[in-house]
Amino acid sequence: MFSRFLLFLAAVVACAPAVADTVWMKNGDRLSGKISVFDGGKLLLQTTYGGAIALDWKQVKTLESDQELLVKQDAYTGEKAKSLHAADDGKVTLANDEAPKTVELASIQQIMKPKPVVEDLSWKGNVDLAMDYKRADTDSDDYDVDFKTSARHGRWRHQAEGEYNRESKDDVTTTNNWSAEYALDRFLTEKWFWQGRMEFKRDHIEDLSRQRTVGTGPGYQFWDDELGAFSLGSLLNRTDYEYADGGKDNFYSLGMKWDYNRYLMGKRVQFFTNGEVGKPLGGVADYALDAEMGLRYKVTEWASLNLKAEKDIIRGTRESDLDKTRYTAGFGVTW
Template sequence: MYVKSLLCLGLTLATTPLLADTVWLKNGDRLSGTIRFFDGAKLLLKTEYGGAIALDWDQIATLESDQELLIKESAEGGERAKSLHASAEPGKVILANGEAPRTVELASIQQILKPKPLVEDLTWKGNIDAGLDYKRGEADSDDYDIDVKTQARHGLWRHNAEGGYNRQYQDDLVSTDNWYAEYALDRFLDEHWFWQGRLEYKHDQIEELERQRTVGTGPGYQFWDNELGAFSVTGLLNRSDYQFDDGRKESFYALSTKWDYNRYVVGKTVELFSSGEVGKPLANVADYTLDAEVGLRYKVTDWASLNMKAEKDLVSGADGELDETHYSLGFGVGW
């Protein structure tokens, strides 16, 4: 009898599926996996059989999950649901949070994410890329480059921070030695439009232009921002203050357009990214300026990656015009 009971229990466990989230589509298909994220258009479902799958939200009939998830029906706040239950009515889901279950329309949900300990709706992402380039020949050169980029969002606010350091040697002599830091704060006005204020500082130990400080503000538009990528464009009115190594100072205003784009093009393994700024000074400093980068990032693991990128610095119409292109290969970490 005891052996028979154990056998029955073993068969029950073997035929019972492991706990997983389930999504029912309007065409009758059912997918199992782990809900990772939803932000307005795509639900990202991580599966063992197909990796990360992006599902169109308007093709989902209902879903269920045993995870504790934050369900946001507006940008200002959300409801922490201990689990989600499938609804018999297509286009709806039942939120269970320890009180009376509540049925909501899928169309009313703007975001689904794992709640954070302090700020429930906090999302934080970023990457650190490091590049090393050694050349040995008639002229030896060593190039060290590191870039940091991170972004955190909660509610209607988004914080953006960037920084970088570059140092080059030519025949054991330092030919490049500079660093920069930038911070921008976005306040979203609705799902897509936001207003940005930013501060940027650059310091160069070698070039004639020793210090640059830029303060700017202006409107921006977020086309999309989810686990598969993001794309935003910002228009800014900037004031720049320059200080040269001989003590001279110069200030001017400029109009500029910034972009920030990244998209996974092969599942979540290969990422295409590009960012930069094109500007028009409102003085006879230059006709226009361009500072841009484009590259590919290959994820070796969930956190480690290899990257290849090209950077372009261009100042046209000024004394001592600048036109430099830099290519690099490197290693990075992301979160």
């Protein structure tokens, strides 16, 4: 008798439908999976049959989910719904402790999984490492480590990045430098923000040994969602140069920063480029460029391979110009 009961229980469990979210499209398609996020006009649905699928929000008829989700109808505040229920075309019902509320899909700007303590905190970043060892007639060692991270809560966004490069041949160091930068953004509207930033660069080999920059200015966030981000910023900078012989320069400059990244091929490949070009408001230098461009391939949800090209140019300094190009390949961690 007991064995029959266990057999019956196993059959019931096996026949029970798997918990999944459902999205109905305007063309009649019905998709099942797990809702990851909605932002930037794209609903990301994680499926077992096709990986992460980005759905055009304008083509969604209605949807349902048993997950607890944070639904935001403006850029900064949201309502936590214990579940979502299908409703009439172009609508969805938010179920919570109070009476269920039906809202227009067009009024929703963002859907995400609630975070503990701070519900709308988002944090992302990556650490990349590249190494090259050669033992032959000429021995060489090459190291490159860099990180970049961004955290946003409400109208504030914190960004930090740093890099370390070192190359040597036959125990003679030919490259040895590092840099660090911190930026704080205050969003004035959904897209416009004001940025303040600090940056320091140290080079133990080149004649231009130290660079300090403090700047501020407006920026515009074109998009920032699960599939990528793109922002432009203009800055008024105060820069100080220190040379290896003890000489110093300081000047003001106008700069333009960009930060672009986009996932391709179902979020397996990421193309990215970021950097800054500046024009001094004086005769210290003609212009400066610090940029990088590359690809990341996600091996797992957190591990990736990367290929990058970096360019660093300073033209017209009183001592000597700087013009360096660097190519690296390595592995990293992404979150």
